[in-house]
Amino acid sequence: MINERQFLDNQTKTALWQIVLDYRQKREKSLLKNDLERERFREELFQIKESSLSQINQLSEKAIHNLQSNGITVFKSKDDEEARQIIEKILKDKKKIIKAKTNAYLEIENQDFLKDKEIIETDLGDFLVQLLEEKEIHPVLPALHLTPEKISQKIKEKFNIDLKSQPEKIAAFARNYLRKKILTAEAGISGANAITSDGKILILENEGNISLVSRWPETHIIVAGFEKIVPHLEEALKVIQASAIWGTGQDFPVYVSIISGPSKTSDIQNQTIIGAQGAKEVFLVLIDNGRSRLIEEGFAELLFCINCGACLDFCPVYHQIGSNYGDKYLGSKGVIFSAFAQDFRQAVEANCFACTLCSSCYENCPMKINLPELMKKLRSYLTKENLQTEENQKMIEKIRQFGNPFGKIEEGQTPKELYCC
Amino acid sequence: MGIFDKILGGNTLYYPGCLTKFVAKDLKENYEKILRSLGIDFIELSEIEVCCGSPVLKAGYADDFKNLAEKNLKIFKEHSVKKIITNCPACFLVFKKTYQEFLKEKWDIQVEHISQTIHSEIKNQKPKIIIQNHEIKKITYHDPCHLGRQMGVYEEPREVIQSLGYEIVEMELNRLDSFCCGAGGGIQTNEPKLADKIAKDRISQAKKTETKMLITTCPLCYLHLQKNAQDELLVQELSQLFKNND
Numbered sequence: 001m002i003n004e005r006q007f008l009d010n011q012t013k014t015a016l017w018q019i020v021l022d023y024r025q026k027r028e029k030s031l032l033k034n035d036l037e038r039e040r041f042r043e044e045l046f047q048i049k050e051s052s053l054s055q056i057n058q059l060s061e062k063a064i065h066n067l068q069s070n071g072i073t074v075f076k077s078k079d080d081e082e083a084r085q086i087i088e089k090i091l092k093d094k095k096k097i098i099k100a101k102t103n104a105y106l107e108i109e110n111q112d113f114l115k116d117k118e119i120i121e122t123d124l125g126d127f128l129v130q131l132l133e134e135k136e137i138h139p140v141l142p143a144l145h146l147t148p149e150k151i152s153q154k155i156k157e158k159f160n161i162d163l164k165s166q167p168e169k170i171a172a173f174a175r176n177y178l179r180k181k182i183l184t185a186e187a188g189i190s191g192a193n194a195i196t197s198d199g200k201i202l203i204l205e206n207e208g209n210i211s212l213v214s215r216w217p218e219t220h221i222i223v224a225g226f227e228k229i230v231p232h233l234e235e236a237l238k239v240i241q242a243s244a245i246w247g248t249g250q251d252f253p254v255y256v257s258i259i260s261g262p263s264k265t266s267d268i269q270n271q272t273i274i275g276a277q278g279a280k281e282v283f284l285v286l287i288d289n290g291r292s293r294l295i296e297e298g299f300a301e302l303l304f305c306i307n308c309g310a311c312l313d314f315c316p317v318y319h320q321i322g323s324n325y326g327d328k329y330l331g332s333k334g335v336i337f338s339a340f341a342q343d344f345r346q347a348v349e350a351n352c353f354a355c356t357l358c359s360s361c362y363e364n365c366p367m368k369i370n371l372p373e374l375m376k377k378l379r380s381y382l383t384k385e386n387l388q389t390e391e392n393q394k395m396i397e398k399i400r401q402f403g404n405p406f407g408k409i410e411e412g413q414t415p416k417e418l419y420c421c
Numbered sequence: 422m423g424i425f426d427k428i429l430g431g432n433t434l435y436y437p438g439c440l441t442k443f444v445a446k447d448l449k450e451n452y453e454k455i456l457r458s459l460g461i462d463f464i465e466l467s468e469i470e471v472c473c474g475s476p477v478l479k480a481g482y483a484d485d486f487k488n489l490a491e492k493n494l495k496i497f498k499e500h501s502v503k504k505i506i507t508n509c510p511a512c513f514l515v516f517k518k519t520y521q522e523f524l525k526e527k528w529d530i531q532v533e534h535i536s537q538t539i540h541s542e543i544k545n546q547k548p549k550i551i552i553q554n555h556e557i558k559k560i561t562y563h564d565p566c567h568l569g570r571q572m573g574v575y576e577e578p579r580e581v582i583q584s585l586g587y588e589i590v591e592m593e594l595n596r597l598d599s600f601c602c603g604a605g606g607g608i609q610t611n612e613p614k615l616a617d618k619i620a621k622d623r624i625s626q627a628k629k630t631e632t633k634m635l636i637t638t639c640p641l642c643y644l645h646l647q648k649n650a651q652d653e654l655l656v657q658e659l660s661q662l663f664k665n666n667d
Contacts, residue, residue: 001612002614002615004614007614007615013622021593024598314594316603316619316622319619319622320615320618320619320622321615351612353607353608353611353612354612354615355606355608356566356601356603356605356606356608356616356619357566357605358566358601358605359566359570360566360570360598360600360601363570363597363598376481378481379480379481380481380482380483381481382481383480383482384481388480388481389480389607389611391607391610391611392480392482392607395476395480395607395610396477396480396485399472399476399477399482399485399489403471403472403489403492404439404443404471404472405439405472406439406443406444409443414443414444414446415443415444417610418440418609418644419476419607419610420439420475420476420604420609420641
C-alpha cells in the first residue's frame with residue numbers, strides 16, 4: 001500500500017496542474033497549426049506502430065544491416081545487464097561522459113553502472129535533478145518540482161555564485177558550466193526517437209545539447225528499444241511530430257538530428273576518411289529487456305509508446321504520488337513494463353493496484369494505447385500468480401459465496417466495506 | 422406496455438447494481454418512483470440477479486467474471502428480459518460492452534443508462550414528477566468515467582438536469598477530459614488514502630466553478646465525492662433532483 005511519504009506535497013501538485021493544463025492548450029494549438037485533426041492523426045500513428053511491430057523482426061534485421069553498412073556498430077542486448085556490459089566495454093578507456101535525455105538509458109542503468117566515470121547530464125532538467133540529487137518527476141520535464149529558489153540556493157552552496165532565483169540566470173549558468181564539460185568529453189550517450197529500416201536514427205530536442213552530445217565527442221552511443229524501428233523517414237517524422245505535440249505541446253521540435261553514420265570527409269583526393277568534425281564512431285545498443293515477452297504475452301500495444309508522458313497529464317494517481325506510480329517508466333505504462341522487464345512482483349511494487357482504470361491515459365495517448373485494458377489484463381496475470389491484494393481476495397470470496405461484493409446482508413443493514421466497481 | 426407487447430417484446434429490467442441495491446438504497450427507491458411516474462413498466466430481480474462482474478474483472482478475476490456473465494444471462498433469459506435499465510455506469514458499461522466479449526451465447530439485450538431513459542421520456546411527455554425544491558440553481562456536473570469517457574454519454578444527463586431548471590457551470594475538466602472521482606478500479610478499498618486525496622482534488626476543481634452543488638450520475642462517484650466534500654459542497658445524485666408528487 002502507498003505510504004504517507006509517497007504522496008506529493010501541495011506545491012509540487014500545484015506546479016503539475018499548471019503545466020498539464022498549459023500543455024493541453026498548447027497541444028490543441030499545435031494540432032491546428034499543423035492542420036492535423038486529432039483523432040485522424042492518432043489513428044494514423046496507431047497504424048504506423050501496429051504495422052511496424054507486426055513485422056518487427058524483418059524491419060529490425062533490415063535496419064541493422066543498413067546501419068552497419070553505413071558504419072554504425074549495432075549491438076543487440078537481450079536485457080539490461082547485457083546492455084550495461086556492452087556500454088561498459090565501449091567506454092572502457094574513457095572517463096568523461098556527457099549524456100542527453102534518454103529513457104532507455106534510465107531503463108537499463110543500475111546503481112553501480114559507470115560509477116568509475118564522470119557522467120554529466122546535459123539536458124537542463126536532468127542537470128538540475130542531478131545537481132540537487134533529486135528524482136525525476138516527469139519524463140519530459142524531470143525537474144518541474146524544483147523551484148528557482150531551491151535551485152539557486154543549491155548553486156550558491158556548491159559554486160558560491162548567487163543567481164538570485166532567476167530562471168534565465170540559472171539557464172545561463174548551466175550553459176557555461178556544461179560547455180566546459182562538453183569540450184573535454186570523450187563520449188556522448190543519447191537515446192533515439194525513431195530508427196528507420198533503411199538505416200537512419202532520429203533524435204529530437206529543443207536545447208541543442210543532443211547535437212553536441214552526438215557530435216562533439218569522438219564516440220557516440222545510442223541506446224534504444226527495438227520498438228523505435230519504423231519503415232522509413234516518412235513514418236519516423238510523424239513519430240517526431242507526435243512526440244513534440246503530445247510531449248511539450250510544440251508543433252515541431254527546435255532540432256531533429258538524422259544520423260546515418262559517423263562523420264566523414266572525402267575532401268582529400270576523394271579518399272573517404274571516417275571522423276571529420278562529428279563523432280568518429282557511432283554505436284547503437286538495441287535493447288529487448290522484456291519487449292519480446294510483452295509481444296508474446298499480448299501486450300504489444302505498450303510498445304507503441306513514444307514516451308511523451310501525455311498519459312500522466314490527467315492521471316488521478318500520478319497527480320497524488322508522482323514518480324511513485326510506475327517504475328523505470330512512470331504511470332500505467334511503467335507499471336505494465338516493469339512486469340515484463342523485471343517480474344510480476346515489481347508491478348505490484350509499482351502500484352498496479354492503485355490504478356482507478358479511469359481511462360484518461362488512453363484518451364490522452366497519441367498512439368491510442370489502451371492502457372486500462374492492458375492494466376486489467378496484467379491484474380489477471382498477477383491474480384493467477386497469487387499476487388492479488390488482500391482486499392481483492394476478500395471481495396472475490398464474497399462474490400463466489402453470495403453473488404455480490406459485500407457479502408451477506410441482513411434486511412435493513414448496510415455493508416461497511418464498500419468494495420465496488 | 423400492453424400485455425401482448427410484454428409477451429412478445431419481453432420484460433424491461435431495472436437493475437440498480439449492488440452498490441445502489443445494498444448501500445445507496447435511497448437512490449434505488451428514487452429511481453423506482455421516477456420510472457413508475459414516467460409510466461415505464463419494469464421488473465426487478467433483487468435476490469435472483471448477481472453482481473454484473475465489474476469489480477471482479479477490474480480486480481483481475483476474468484474467469485469469475487465470465488461465470489457471473491453466464492449466470493446473469495441465464496437469469497435474464499428465464500425472465501424474458503429484453504431491455505435493462507441501470508443507474509450504475511459500471512453495470513451499464515459491462516452489460517452494454519463487455520458481456521458480448523466474454524459470452525459464447527448471443528447477447529441481444531438492449532441496455533440503457535437511466536439518464537438516457539429519463540432523457541427520452543422527458544422529450545416525449547411531461548412527466549408527473551416535479552423538481553426537488555433546491556434553492557441552489559447553479560450547479561456543476563461530474564462526468565463518471567464509465568458513463569462519459571468510456572461510453573460517450575455526456576449530453577443526456579446534462580439535458581435532463583437543465584430540463585429540471587438548473588444551470589450547469591462546467592468544471593475545467595469535463596466530458597472527455599473529466600477527472601476521476603478516485604473510487605474506481607477497486608482503489609477505494611485497496612488504497613483508501615489515495616482514493617480520498619483524488620476525490621478532494623475533484624472537489625476543489627468543482628469549487629472553482631463557484632457553484633454550491635455537484636451532481637453526478639454514478640452511485641460510486643456520489644458516495645465517494647460526498648464523503649470527501651464534507652460541508653464544502655453539496656453532492657447529489659441525479660435522482661435526488663426529482664420529487665415524486667404521489
